[in-house]
Amino acid sequence: MSRHESSRPEPGQPVTRNTDAHHELSIRVRDLSLWYGQSQALKNINIDVYQKNITALIGPSGCGKSTFLRCLNRMNDLIPSVRIEGLVEMDGRDVNAAKMDEVALRRRVGMVFQKPNPFPKSIYDNVVYAPRMHDLVSRKPEQDELVEKALRDAGLWEEVKDKLHQPGTSLSGGQQQRLCIARAIAVQPDVILMDEPTSALDPISTATIEDLMDKLKQQFTIITVTHNMQQAARVADYTAFFHLGEIIEYNDTRTMFANPATKKAEDYITGRYG
Amino acid sequence: MSQSFDDISAQLRRRHRQSSRLKWISMGALGLAGLFLVLFFADMLNKGLPAFQQTYVEVELTYNEDATRMGRAAMEPEDAKIVSRSFERLIPGMLRDDPDLLGTTETRWVLANGEVDQYLKGNRNKLSEAERQAVDEKVESGQVALKFNTTFFTEGDSKMSERAGIMAAAVGTVMTMLVTLAIAFPIGVMTAVYLEEFAPDNRLTQIIEININNLAAIPSILFGLLGLAIFINFFGVPRSSPLVGGMTLALMTLPVIIIATRTALRSVPDSIRHAAFGVGCSRWQVVRDHVLPLAMPGIMTGSIIGLAQAMGETAPLIIVGMVAFIPDVGASFTQAATVLPAQVFTWAGEPEQAFVEKTAGGILVLLAILIFLNATAVVLRKKFERRW
Numbered sequence: 033m034s035r036h037e038s039s040r041p042e043p044g045q046p047v048t049r050n051t052d053a054h055h056e057l058s059i060r061v062r063d064l065s066l067w068y069g070q071s072q073a074l075k076n077i078n079i080d081v082y083q084k085n086i087t088a089l090i091g092p093s094g095c096g097k098s099t100f101l102r103c104l105n106r107m108n109d110l111i112p113s114v115r116i117e118g119l120v121e122m123d124g125r126d127v128n129a130a131k132m133d134e135v136a137l138r139r140r141v142g143m144v145f146q147k148p149n150p151f152p153k154s155i156y157d158n159v160v161y162a163p164r165m166h167d168l169v170s171r172k173p174e175q176d177e178l179v180e181k182a183l184r185d186a187g188l189w190e191e192v193k194d195k196l197h198q199p200g201t202s203l204s205g206g207q208q209q210r211l212c213i214a215r216a217i218a219v220q221p222d223v224i225l226m227d228e229p230t231s232a233l234d235p236i237s238t239a240t241i242e243d244l245m246d247k248l249k250q251q252f253t254i255i256t257v258t259h260n261m262q263q264a265a266r267v268a269d270y271t272a273f274f275h276l277g278e279i280i281e282y283n284d285t286r287t288m289f290a291n292p293a294t295k296k297a298e299d300y301i302t303g304r305y306g
Numbered sequence: 307m308s309q310s311f312d313d314i315s316a317q318l319r320r321r322h323r324q325s326s327r328l329k330w331i332s333m334g335a336l337g338l339a340g341l342f343l344v345l346f347f348a349d350m351l352n353k354g355l356p357a358f359q360q361t362y363v364e365v366e367l368t369y370n371e372d373a374t375r376m377g378r379a380a381m382e383p384e385d386a387k388i389v390s391r392s393f394e395r396l397i398p399g400m401l402r403d404d405p406d407l408l409g410t411t412e413t414r415w416v417l418a419n420g421e422v423d424q425y426l427k428g429n430r431n432k433l434s435e436a437e438r439q440a441v442d443e444k445v446e447s448g449q450v451a452l453k454f455n456t457t458f459f460t461e462g463d464s465k466m467s468e469r470a471g472i473m474a475a476a477v478g479t480v481m482t483m484l485v486t487l488a489i490a491f492p493i494g495v496m497t498a499v500y501l502e503e504f505a506p507d508n509r510l511t512q513i514i515e516i517n518i519n520n521l522a523a524i525p526s527i528l529f530g531l532l533g534l535a536i537f538i539n540f541f542g543v544p545r546s547s548p549l550v551g552g553m554t555l556a557l558m559t560l561p562v563i564i565i566a567t568r569t570a571l572r573s574v575p576d577s578i579r580h581a582a583f584g585v586g587c588s589r590w591q592v593v594r595d596h597v598l599p600l601a602m603p604g605i606m607t608g609s610i611i612g613l614a615q616a617m618g619e620t621a622p623l624i625i626v627g628m629v630a631f632i633p634d635v636g637a638s639f640t641q642a643a644t645v646l647p648a649q650v651f652t653w654a655g656e657p658e659q660a661f662v663e664k665t666a667g668g669i670l671v672l673l674a675i676l677i678f679l680n681a682t683a684v685v686l687r688k689k690f691e692r693r694w
Contacts, residue, residue, distance in 0.1 A: 105584070107580065107583065107584070110579075110580075110583065112506060112507060135586050135587070135588050136586075138583065138584060138585070138586040139586040142584065142585070143580075143584035145577065145580060145581065145584070147577060149575075149577035149578060149580065149581040150581070151578065151581060151582070151596060152578070152600065161585070161595070162585035162586060162587075165585075165586070165587065165591065165595075166586060212581070215581075215585060216584070216585070219585065219586065
């Protein structure tokens with residue numbers, strides 16, 4: 033079987049270029065290592081994430097894919113024992129630099145979590161809270177407009193337009209997750225991080241979210257962690273395979289699934305371990 | 307070798323007996339606790355309910371010249387024997403305030419003295435045989451009767467049992483609790499917010515935490531000594547005042563509020579904090595907009611229970627001088643005042659028979675307020691309980 037290892041390009045770039053996707057750089061990661069206390073969770077991660085694509089991070093449990101995702105909006109700052117080395121660069125700026133404000137970073141890099149976690153407020157307030165906080169809108173008509181746009185983009189408007197003032201927690205799981213997506217896109221970020229966004233949902237809600245991700249990539253760069261290889265194959269333009277804190281293979285999704293370059297990735301994709 | 311059902315049943319019988327024995331023992335313990343509670347309440351109600359009634363006499367008052375100097379002169383001599391001396395002493399003042407009364411007569415119901423009151427209630431009293439007969443006659447003719455005791459709820463303390471009331475103590479309690487709340491609530495909540503949401507987990511914060519927990523277990527009288535040494539002697543806060551009492555009780559309530567607030571903050575799921583950080587909230591916005599509103603019911607419940615505990619406290623207030631004879635309803639935070647449990651304590655030390663019922667009556671009022679506060683805490687908790 034032929035391998036691509038001989039043609040490996042610059043560190044951090046996919047093995048083969050997907051020729052029909054955008055190739056503008058969004059986030060550049062070089063030699064990123066992360067420790068929880070003494071134990072190293074990420075080892076020399078190199079990856080270039082491209083704008084307006086979906087990049088999926090796959091790999092067995094505990095391989096560091098969620099940890100890596102949280103490095104991109106500095107959510108790991110909340111864990112006191114974490115130590116980070118290396119470069120995460122966005123817009124030419126090191127996001128871990130002392131003068132980078134993590135609030136500004138999270139304003140441009142939104143996040144959707146594994147379990148739907150709407151605020152225990154109304155649907156309307158869930159969406160409008162962050163834009164109001166960041167002073168993006170102030171007058172009531174602007175707010176209404178923004179809420180409608182965000183909910184429409186999240187594919188939730190038709191379902192909730194008559195009950196905007198009911199609590200967000202009263203929705204079904206799949207609707208709650210789309211509300212969380214609406215909340216994330218309401219501040220018009222550049223990047224949306226999704227940490228296993230469908231793992232708590234039923235297959236129909238999962239399909240709805242996958243369709244939604246496909247639409248959203250026209251506006252946003254999406255990086256998603258998933259446990260579900262079929263999902264990565266279905267939605268992602270690029271896929272990075274993590275194993276024991278390292279990126280073993282990073283490739284465009286079609287190549288990754290059809291013709292993986294490494295034995296480990298192939299074994300994982302074909303279901304020999306996971 | 308396998309066991310038959312009969313073998314297993316034989317072993318099980320012993321285990322079942324054991325568990326049923328334990329069940330009966332624990333039910334017995336519960337029953338005993340319930341019995342003590344019922345006995346306590348029955349005794350308090352039995353002793354205290356008479357305090358809500360007081361004997362009144364219908365007398366004819368002739369406001370003559372002598373009465374301006376000595377109130378007694380306005381009454382028939384035999385009436386004067388059974389009317390409260392506290393009322394006699396009011397007559398000269400009444401005439402001074404309203405000179406038009408002079409030369410008129412009126413018939414009105416006035417407080418009877420404590421001995422007559424105790425006689426009517428069937429308690430031990432110092433009335434002579436002849437006096438008892440005279441009172442009996444007046445009861446027959448409807449000129450002496452037990453009525454609802456408004457005095458108990460409108461007056462301060464008095465050395466004359468029939469005039470002693472809890473109003474001064476109740477107002478003192480309210481003012482003291484206001485001071486306690488105003489100091490302990492903001493400091494306690496903000497301390498808990500800092501420790502729970504901002505502080506790094508290091509040796510120093512661990513020591514602070516341990517000591518806050520220890521503080522909650524310190525005998526309350528030590529807080530009284532602290533109040534005396536620091537607030538009164540060092541800062542010169544007026545002694546016996548609701549201000550110093552409230553400050554002292556605030557010290558005692560602080561650890562309770564801090565611990566309750568931390569528990570409430572900890573019960574807010576991290577997913578809410580992550581969601582808030584995820585949309586770009588600063589740490590303070592996370593706390594103010596998301597965590598605190600969700601924790602508020604728990605904080606309120608804890609604070610109300612802490613306040614109820616402080617309200618029932620007497621020991622530290624003895625040291626700062628709030629256990630005192632206070633006949634007037636206080637008007638400012640720096641005047642001498644007393645509080646309900648201290649009033650009960652004062653009455654419990656009075657030698658007259660009539661103060662037994664006042665003591666129990668005071669306890670009933672205090673209990674009613676505490677039950678009301680605790681019920682409020684339960685209702686708040688139920689009403690704002692949130693499920694995730």
